[in-house]
Amino acid sequence: MSDDPEPKATALNPAYSITNINSKIRALDGSTLTYSQWTKLFTLHAIAYKVLNHIDGTEPTANTTDKYSPWKEIDALVLQWIYGTLSKEYLDRVLEIQTTARDIWLKLENIFLNNKSARAGTLNQQFSNLTLNACSSLADYCQKLKKIARQLGDIRQPVLEWRLVMQLVQGLPPEYAVAGALIHQLAPTWDNACTMLHHEEMRIQIRTKLEAPSPC
Structure with a gap:
């Protein structure tokens, strides 16, 4: 019988439990739901599901570490949340694949605060x-x-x-x-x-x- 301890199970990030982001946050259209309202709702949601570090400017995990792959998966999930809560007008303006949630967060900020x-x-x-x-x-x-x-x-x-x-x-x-x-x-x-x-x-x-x- 081996005396080696059993490996501990890795806790699944609570963000994975969200199956329909639109039931939590309405679409940002700049009128019915304004930018400030959307950012407040989205930030509260990010805090509750422990992913605030993907939009608040926290330095991303370096892609040279073992933690990068799980970080990238969560970041892609948060990015999907952002895309899923935008009206078509704003989705068309910011939609990219090779990017991060923080980059798109800042792009939206620029759209609404520019000019x-x-x-x-x-x-x-x-x-x-x-x-x-x-x-x-x-x-x-x-x-x-x-x-x-x-x-x-x-x-x-x-x-x-x-x-x-x-x-x-x-x-x-x-x-x-x-x-x-x-x-x-x-x-x-x-x-x-x-x-x-x-x-x-x-x-x-x-x-x-x-x-x-x-x-x-």
Whole structure:
């Protein structure tokens, strides 16, 4: 009988347990899901599955060591995650085979943060000109305004909450004048301001219904 100890089994990286990345992270399209939202979700996912070192700038394993082959396999898996969570537009722009997850991570960063001045000008114009009357509903108005603010944040042009709330009021039609004045006075958070406007919307709808002429 041999006295040699049995070899220890190598623990399988938890990243291999992911069979459908799209059930964890939605596709980055720059609009429905902004770049900043995608990077936050992807980073949390990478932390949870112990592969953050493949995108955070950690020096890759040297290809002269025995650990390189397992590292390369995991890196290819993370690269598949990135590709699997991009819209077709962005996938077409970054798709490569002989590359690393970190290289594509940086390529996406460059796409979204490059030419910041031009993008900031366009987004700021959209932000300032958006009105409730140009949207399908109050909920749509709030959502679009918040989305533009996130896109500005993506290019390092963060919109402070008070500015977001004031722009929300700025784009309201005259029938919201009382609610708008109250928001100016109270300076509530974004969520509270939206709630106040939703309550005002319901009051307007009830008042309009009561004032409507009765059918003959």
